[in-house]
Amino acid sequence: MAETLQAIKGMNDILPPESARWEWFEETVRKLMRRYGYQNIRTPIVEPTALFVRGLGEVTDIVEKEMYSFADSLNGDQLTLRPEGTAGVVRAINEHSFLYEGGKRLYYIGPMFRHERPQKGRYRQFHQVGAEVLGFSGPDVDAELILMTVALWQDLGLKVGEDVKLELNSLGQPDERRAHREALIKHLEAHADLLDEEARRRLHSNPLRILDTKNPAMQAVVEAAPKLMDFLGEASLAHFNAVRAVLGAAGVAYRVNTRLVRGMDYYNLTVFEWVTERLGSQGTVCGGGRYDGLIEQLGGKPAPAVGWGLGMERMLLLLQEVGIQAPVRTPDAFAVVMAGTPLAPVMVAIESLRRCGVTVQLNPAGKEGPASPKSQFKKADASGARFALVFGPDEVAQGQVSVKPLRDNGEQTQQSLQDIGAWAAMLQVGSPS
Ligand code: ATP
Ligand code: MG
Secondary structure, eight states: OOOOOOOOTTOOOOOTTHHHHHHHHHHHHHHHHHHHTOEEOOOOSEEEHHHHHHHHOTTSHIIIIIOEEEEOTTTOOEEEEOSSSHHHHHHHHHHTTTTTTSOEEEEEEEEEEOOOOOBTTBOSEEEEEEEEEESOOSHHHHHHHHHHHHHHHHHHTOOBTTTBEEEEEEOOOHHHHHHHHHHHHHHHHHTGGGOOHHHHHHTTTOHHHHTTOOOGGGHHHHHTSOOGGGGOOHHHHHHHHHHHHHHHHTTOOEEEOTTOOOSSTTOEEEEEEEEOSTTTTOOEEEEEEEOTTHHHHTTSOOOOEEEEEEEHHHHHHHHHHTTOOOOOOOOSEEEEEOTTOOHHHHHHHHHHHHHTTOOEEEOOOBTTBSOOHHHHHHHHHHHTOSEEEEEOHHHHHTTEEEEEESSSOOOOEEEESTTHHHHHHHHHTTOOO
16 A cells, blocks of 8 residues: 655644534634625735745744745745735735725735644644734724724624733834833843843844743843833824723723733734633734834835734634534435435436525435435434435426425425425525524
8 A cells, every 4th residue: 555645744634524613713704804894815825035034024933933935946936935914915015006095904814834843722834814904004993903803702702801811012113112122121131141042142133022031030030121111102102092992992801011012023003912811821812913114114105004813723722612612504404315216306406405595415325326215314314404305216206305304393295396496495494594
């Protein structure tokens, strides 16, 4: 026998029935996006490496050590499997002058790639839902994006404030960050003996990121560090307070976390994360913020922007953890075909039912013809269908089919194959939309 091949470490197959949970989640997202007027954008999975180096910043976890980058062996181009969605969206809107007529609200769902150590909630191919609002500078869109995540948790059945908690911060503007950065570096230098190797390396390149450390030995130094919030000017504070006011009025509980910085360099003003205590150390399920400088940084006409990204695997793990199931989808009807029944009229009838919107499952026959009625009824039962359509040779010859309720003790009826539209609706009563 030929040797079997395996998927790449950290990259998962999603098979039924698990895939049904994914479909349910994606459908919930798409319905939500339509309600808020967000349009779908689809960008390539492979981009020029330079896009992420320029877009995310050289001294970020992703660019330093997580990117799947390679040279195209046919032409030597430097390519990277996208580690996140925002940079590609910005490249696309720049390339197509897509903001020419005004701002846009966009969303995407798709795979991302990061070369990390695989563990529960952390994979090398994972999936994100992302929402991006481009071309608007006001706090209204920041708030809308956050309210939209609240609505998503509610649609999914999560308890906001219990299963997921919102953390909020403002990173101010570049000049405010510069002033804070100087004070921060001074503080950290004064305690250089307490910093770990990574922190020392980042001291002059990305000191803000040091505040995000999980090293317990550094918590005290980090706690005592100057807070960016204290360096914010009037305009930045007003923006932050406006977002807070909307959240407050909408009854959304949140915590201001002045140490929240996010992984990418491009953020300014509002940043937020949805965290959970139910997934161990992989606690961030969704994160986002404003990135007013990125469009220009990637060569576009300057325009403000704000967005979020959500990790689907972690979200699905969380839903499982709190016992939220996807709705079970069962066929409306299951076709049981007796031996000796001509196949063509049966399949044409089933086809007509499907065109009327009835979900019908057919038990495929083998070379020897249909399985025994007993075995077919067993499968009909197991399928969860509410009706069996029993096709026998005599009935079909008379243009009839027997419809037998499987879930409740209703009467078996005879229906006409010629006039399917008249009774198709009966099969769909109570089926989930
Ligand atoms: P973490 O701190 O857990 O590494 P991150 O800051 O790198 O997360 P983002 O870049 O903000 O994450 O991505 C947004 C979301 O994507 C995360 O909140 C998380 O839910 C998910 N995510 C990130 N990396 C992975 C991964 N390797 N596997 C699965 N999900 C991931
Ligand atoms: Mg990460």
